[in-house]
Amino acid sequence: MKQHRSSLLVGLLLLLACGFTSSMAAQALKAPPHQPAPALSFDSTYPLDWVQQFVPDSRDFFDNSYNWTTNYGPAYRGTVETPTQFLGCSTQFALCFHSGPEPYPCTLSADGQTANCLCTVATATNYTLIDGILNYPIYQQTVQQCGPDGSGCPNVGQALVCSYLQGGTLIPGANVISTYDTESRAEILKALASGAPKYTECVKQPYAECMTAPCLLNNDGTANCKCPVFYGNFQLTGSNNQCSPGPGLVPSASYIPVLDTNRNH
Numbered sequence: 001m002k003q004h005r006s007s008l009l010v011g012l013l014l015l016l017a018c019g020f021t022s023s024m025a026a027q028a029l030k031a032p033p034h035q036p037a038p039a040l041s042f043d044s045t046y047p048l049d050w051v052q053q054f055v056p057d058s059r060d061f062f063d064n065s066y067n068w069t070t071n072y073g074p075a076y077r078g079t080v081e082t083p084t085q086f087l088g089c090s091t092q093f094a095l096c097f098h099s100g101p102e103p104y105p106c107t108l109s110a111d112g113q114t115a116n117c118l119c120t121v122a123t124a125t126n127y128t129l130i131d132g133i134l135n136y137p138i139y140q141q142t143v144q145q146c147g148p149d150g151s152g153c154p155n156v157g158q159a160l161v162c163s164y165l166q167g168g169t170l171i172p173g174a175n176v177i178s179t180y181d182t183e184s185r186a187e188i189l190k191a192l193a194s195g196a197p198k199y200t201e202c203v204k205q206p207y208a209e210c211m212t213a214p215c216l217l218n219n220d221g222t223a224n225c226k227c228p229v230f231y232g233n234f235q236l237t238g239s240n241n242q243c244s245p246g247p248g249l250v251p252s253a254s255y256i257p258v259l260d261t262n263r264n265h
Contacts, residue, residue, distance in 0.1 A: 051173035051214045051226055055135040059113065059228070062136075069131035069139065076228035078132045078209035078254040080192060084149050086127040086185050087142070088156035091165040093126040094119040094176050094223040096210035097184040099252045101245035106208045106227065108250050115208035115250050117225045119178060119215065126179040128161050129254070132211030134228070135170050161212075174214030178225045187237040192256055200236040202243035203262045207234045207253040227252065235259050 054062055054076075061067055062074040070079045096119035100106045106117040130150040133139035142161045146153035153159040161170070168174030180188075191199045208227035215225035234253040236243065245251050257263070 051216065052171055053114070053134070053214070053226060053228060055137065055171060062134075067136065069133075072255065072257055073230070073232070075132050075134055075136075075139065075211075076209045077230045077232065078129060078211050078234075080129065080188055080254055080256045081131075081258075082149050082151075083189050083192065084151040084154070085130045086180065086189075087130055087146065087150050087153055087159040087161060088125055088127055089159065089162035089165055089179070090125055090157050091162060092121065092123040092176055093165065093181075094121050094178040094210075094213075094215040094225050095126075095181050095184070096178045096208070096213065096215075096225050096227060096252045097180055097254075099210070099225075100208070100249060101242050101251070104222075105246070106250050106252050108206065108229065108248055112206065113229055115227045115229050115252075117178075117208055117210055117213075117227050117252055119210070119223050119225050121176060121217065121221055121223050122181065124181065125156055126165075126181055127185045128159070128165070128179050129211045130159075130161075132209065132254075133161055133170075134212045134214075135164065138164055138170060168214060170212055171214035175217050176215045176223050178210040178213040178215055178223075178227070180211070184237075188254060188256070191235065191237050191259060199259065200241040200243065201259070201262065202234050202236065202251070202253070204231070204233060205243055206231050206250050208250050209254065210252050211254070230255075233260050233262055 069075045072079045096117045099117040104118045106115040164170040165177045168176050170177050206229050210227035213225045213227040215223040217223050234255045
């Protein structure tokens with residue numbers, strides 16, 4: 001009798017073990033396959049969301065024509081109409097105006113809305129394009145102080161926006177801001193006034209508009225800047241004349257309406 005009970009007990013334990021094993025196998029079969037980690041967009045060091053882009057942080061806000069800074073489009077088109085639009089400041093700044101091709105590439109993001117531009121950094125007189133300010137409340141306050149064309153702030157350091165450039169405080173998450181240097185401003189103003197020096201027209205292409213774009217400093221004295229990308233006509237001045245700087249790259253540029261001979265094409 002004891003042997004019979006022992007046999008029953010062993011059999012019962014085997015049945016329980018088989019049931020548990022079958023249950024685990026079923027659960028294993030139902031488990032979803034391994035999902036790879038999502039890619040970090042165009043650059044694993046600086047993913048698409050590594051820093052805020054605008055204030056407010058909404059492209060839809062800036063694309064709304066009610067919030068355009070000129071009749072030609074949003075702040076991130078970088079439209080130059082008059083010389084007084086350049087507001088002089090004396091701060092550290094990133095210079096992305098000649099970025100695009102190597103050795104200072106502007107790499108287009110996977111969604112085509114942003115470019116990661118490698119830019120030089122300096123501390124000197126620099127110029128903010130008033131209608132290119134990507135912080136809308138600061139843009140409004142600067143316009144109130146300086147006028148919509150900037151003519152009310154002719155002195156270096158006078159404009160309100162200058163106090164927000166130092167340390168990158170214009171855009172949360174940045175530690176330096178992209179503006180123009182004296183040479184870049186001079187190139188644009190000469191082209192604006194007389195078409196000289198030689199400039200290049202680019203039609204219906206993407207370009208990085210880096211005015212007041214947020215940047216992160218690198219240890220080698222450069223910065224990576226997150227520049228919004230605009231699709232349309234633009235001009236390149238000076239030696240920066242490559243409309244298509246290379247595979248996956250876009251030029252850094254601005255838009256000068258009076259030089260746009262292809263506006264209706």
